[in-house]
Amino acid sequence: MAARATAQNANLPYAVVLLQDKPAYAQWSNFSINGTPGSITMQGGGGAGNRGGMFSNASIAPGNGAPSIIFSPGTDQGDLWAVNESAADRTALNGAGVVQGQHTLSPIPLAGTHLDFPNYPEPVAPAVSYAGKTVVSGTDCLSPGQYTNAIKVQNGAEAVMLPGVYQIEANGADIQGTLRTVRSSELPYVSACGTVPVGADLGVIIEITPANTSGTTTCNKHIFSAASTSTIELTPSPRYFNISIYIEPMPNWQTTCTSAPLGTNVLKFSGGSCYTILGAIYGPADNMTLTGSACGGGVGQIVAWTLTVNGNGNVNETFDPSKLPYMKGLTQ
Template sequence: PLRNLPAPTKPGLAAAMVPIGHSKAAPDYCPGATGSKAPAETQTRECDVGGNGAEYTNRSWILKPGLYPAGLKVSNGATAYLMPGIYWIGGGGLDVGGGGSIITIATAADATPLPSSSPCATATTTAGLCGGVMFYNSKLPTKAGGPVILNSSGATMKLASLDVAPTDPDRIYQNMVFFQDRTLTTSITLNGSSSTTVVEGIIYVPNGQVKLNGNGGTLIVDQVIASTFDINGNGGTIKVLRGTGVDAVIVAAGLVD
């Protein structure tokens, strides 16, 4: 059971981001940045994928798994394509908003524009998802834990859960997409906000709250396990699904450990 699931081992810093369709240097404090603003485990400034000024508006990047020591933000119309693996958030949380998009991919070839033969282009899973990641939302001595906020605001949110081989040591996290440090009480908020937000996998927040807001859009999630819930439609649609696409039930609120 999840109550006995160990936290993933803290990895090394994530490898450098890869620009898609442009040649901009990695944003400050993000993987691949250099000089005094290169990433470090002791940094206190988050990596903001779209936050280096107007010239970074609407830019696309491929991100890789590993440690993001002070949080990860996707803003300013930027798109973050996530390669498979575990994204260890070492404080600061995850904030996707301001028109930012976040999409899992199976290989670098799946980043836009999609070749017709790519796994993502031919995916038959829910909403064409492919690849798979797990975010572990935690903290570090130099940075307190923060909330997770996915606010689509007309952008694209497509997250597939971790999917690894049976012999992989990370197999114990199979089908998980969010796992929050048991010592954190911060919330995870998913907002549909006029577009479709798809999160395929288990959201496990043992001592925090999960907020699901339709807000005029469609919010599709898989299994949700949290201490408390806050669910609002506001004219939108919220679907909680099993992997088969069959409606599931949110259970165990307040009883998670």
């Protein structure tokens, strides 16, 4: 009998969780790779009880190269699970060398049962309001709060985020330099934004409010973009449920964001960007795009509507079962 995933109140013991489940797109490739030899490497887990891997409410497609989906160092980093795998995607996944190192050798993918749309609480940002922030040179600091316009880092400049909740209400984030949290080696960290003492929790959460441009259906007005020259380093915190980036489901997104396969289009990381995001990237209604990179530590858990890997590089995904948010989800 094929192993199955069961929905209940728990955390999600998967590295990548893809929630698109609409009947019109029942066999949509919720995970796909564009570019050759693009790939994703899933690390972490460390045993059958802590397995990571990838779950899709529809189908999972590999890229054109081999290997395309890699579990490293192998056997204990998880499996692929799909609720409604298409025949074409199944054939592609079972090509020679396409999937490497999975816990269960066959079948690929394993059969999954439907995962309901989660409703995870969004931490409240401090009441202080900022009219956006643009860092154009050198190093500057950012304070937690409500940003009514974009956070931008330009020309290779550096923005250091003090610990806390950052809610960006309009125009997203445009990173063409370095956006990072305070490092423990810098403590006590003294800046114009305040002092972070020795022993402080350094975690942040960035919350993005999506929007749609009138006359369109893609819902990509407020984008979190990382350019090819950018570096992003984000430390999570249990205070914010170990989520590093929280993309809010847009009101009425299912009737407004109707470009196939529905959903917003907020998170876009370009090729050459270096990102080390240790917490979860949580956007259950967002079609996320990551591009392979030769630098940075990659990303933690991903909860998305769909995920596309672009380019000819590799995306590193590191699953840490000790840093999973608790939400309505799956247990094995």
